[in-house]
Amino acid sequence: MRSSIAQEIQYPCQYDDGIFNIAIDIGGSLAKVVFSPIGSNRILFHTVETERIDKFVRLLHSIIESYHGGDYSTTQITATGGGAYKFYELLSKEFANVIQIKRLDEMECLIKGVDAFIHEIPDEVFTYNDQDGAQNVLLPNGSAHSPKTYPYLLVNIGSGVSILKVENAETFSRVGGSSLGGGTLWGLLSLITGAQTYDQMLDWAHDGDNTNVDMLVGDIYGTDYNKIGLKSSNIASSFGKVFQNRRGSLSKSTTTASNSASSTTSHADIAARNKKFKNPDVCKSLLYAISNNIGQIAYLQAKIHNVQNIYFGGSYIRGHLMTMNTLSFAIDFWSQGRKQAFFLKHEGYLGAMGALLSA
C-alpha cells in the first residue's frame, strides 16, 4: 500500500563541534525525532504516537545511549510542535543533564524543513497521479525537471491542517487551515469500524467501493448534469446514501427493537447497519471526502494568494497512493489543470527536520 520510505538518508548536516543534536517535533497525534550521529553523514527518522509519550522519552534516551555513548553533557535537544510546550516540564526533568532543550516555533521549523527537503535532499519531491501510474520523482532544484519553487503553498496535514504561504526561505505566513484533518479521518473511521490501526483502515479503503455510501450526481439526476459540468459519477454528497437507506438496514434486524431516543444505541441496530454499510466502503468514502476537501481548500487559498505550486506535507499522507492521488485530483479538478500538487517522501518530518537544521 505504502511506498517505502527511507528511515535513514545520506546527508552531511552535522558540524563537527562535538555536540550531538536531537530534534523532536511533538504534534497532536505523533511525536517525531530526527538526528544525525556525529561524523556519520546520515540523518535518521523515527515516529511514536504522542499518547505514548513515555515510550517516546525512552526512545530519546536510547538514541543518546546508542549513538552518543550516553554522554548527555554534549547532547542538545531542539523541540518544536505543540508538545514542545505541553511536555516541556516532563522533558526538562527527563533530560536535565543535556546542554539545553531549545524550543522553536512550529511554523518556522516547518518552513525550514520543507525548504531543505525541496532544495537540498535528492529524490525527495515527487508528483503523483494514477494516470501516470507511478510516482514521478523530481530531481533537486536546478535540474530540468524541478519546478520554480517560490512562492509556494505548504499544506501540512497532521491531526488538523495548516496552510502556509512561503514567499522565500525567510518570508512566510499562515494563511489558513482546517479542523478536518488526519485526526478526523482516523477518529471517525475508528468510531464506525472499530479499526485499531491506520494500516487496517488504509487497507480497507483500498478494497472499498465508495459508491455504496456516497450519493453520486447520477443518483440524483439519473444522468449527468451537463449544464453545470457535473458528471453522473461525481460525488454529490459524501455518505449521502446512508441516512436515506437506514430503514432498509434496520428492518433487517431481527433482534430487540431499537430505542433511538436513548443516547446509547442497541447492538442489534449497529450490527444491522454494519452489515449494510461495509467497513471498506466507509473507509474509502471518508478518505475521499477528507482528501478532496483539503485539496479544495488548498486550491482556493492558492487562487487567493496567486500561487502556482502546492506542497502537501504532514503525517496524514503516509505515502498512501490513494490519498496522494485524491489530493492531486482535487487540485487538478478545481484548478482545471492550472495548479500542481507536489509530495515529499519524508512528509511527516518537515518540522523535526527544520528543528534539526536550526540547531
Place this chain on the structure above:
Amino acid sequence: MRSSIAQEIQYPCQYDDGIFNIAIDIGGSLAKVVFSPIGSNRILFHTVETERIDKFVRLLHSIIESYHGGDYSTTQITATGGGAYKFYELLSKEFANVIQIKRLDEMECLIKGVDAFIHEIPDEVFTYNDQDGAQNVLLPNGSAHSPKTYPYLLVNIGSGVSILKVENAETFSRVGGSSLGGGTLWGLLSLITGAQTYDQMLDWAHDGDNTNVDMLVGDIYGTDYNKIGLKSSNIASSFGKVFQNRRGSLSKSTTTASNSASSTTSHADIAARNKKFKNPDVCKSLLYAISNNIGQIAYLQAKIHNVQNIYFGGSYIRGHLMTMNTLSFAIDFWSQGRKQAFFLKHEGYLGAMGALLSA
C-alpha cells in the same frame, strides 16, 4: 430547538387564469412542493423524503383533490431538482392528465426563488449569532435595515453543497460546491449513533460537549498558540481525541476479544466505544465540523469573487440555531468581520419557489 416556520405565507402570486400551478423540487434527500390555491393569496409548503417518492406522489394527488377539486385538466406541474429528471417517467404516468409537467433547470429556479424571498417576501431574511441572542429579522429590500443585495453568494446546502454567484436576477453562475453537506452529517451520525431522525440528532447536538471528542489547540500546546492567533479553545482537529483514546476505551471491554482485522466489528468493541464517546458529543462535534467547513469554503469563494453578502439556503439548515450560529461564526471568523451571513425562513424551498414563479 427549531424556530417556527410558517408552512403557509400570505403572498399574491397566482394569476387568475384558472390554471392551478403546483411546483415541485425533488432533491437527493428531500422532495418539496409549493403551491398557491387559486384566488387565495397564500403560498403553502410541504416536504417529504425523496426515498418515499410514493408518499410524495400521493401528497401531490391529494393537493389536486383538496385545493383544485381534482381537476387535473386545469392543473400544471413545474418540476425542478435532479428528481425532475430521475422520476420523470413515474411523474408522467401518475399525472398523465395534467396540462403538462414542465421541467426547469435547478440553478435557475434556485436564483429565482432566493431573489423573490429576498426582495418580495416580508420578514423573510435574517441574520443570526448568539451574541445578539436572537434572530435579527430584516425588512425587505428598500428598508433601512436591508443589505445591498447584489452581487451575492448563494450557498445552497442540501445533501451536498452548491455555491452560486449572483450578479443580478438574470446573471449567475455556479462557482463551486462541496460533497460535505447535509447528507454527510446525517449519514455519518446515523452510522455512529443509530439515530433514526434528524430531530434526534439535533437534540443530541444541543446537549453535547464537543471538547470530549475534538482536539483543541490547548490539547496540543497546553496554552494558546499566540504567534498565529489561535486560542487554546479553537478546534485544531475535529474528532482528534477519538483515535488517540481508543485504547482506553477498548481495554474497558470485558467481553470477547476484538478482531480488528475482520471487516465486521465486534458488538462489545462498539459498545465500549459508544460508552466512552457519547452520542451528544459526537453529534455536536460533527455539526460544528460540517458547518464550519461550509462556512470556510463560502468565505473563500466570497473572497475570490469579491462578494460581500452570503445567503445560506437549503434544507440542511432547518432553522436550527446552532447550525446558523456556526455558519455565521465561520464567516465572521474567516473574514474578520468583513463579510456577512444571511438566512431565510423558508431556506429549504428556494428551488420550489423559483419553479412556482416560473410557471
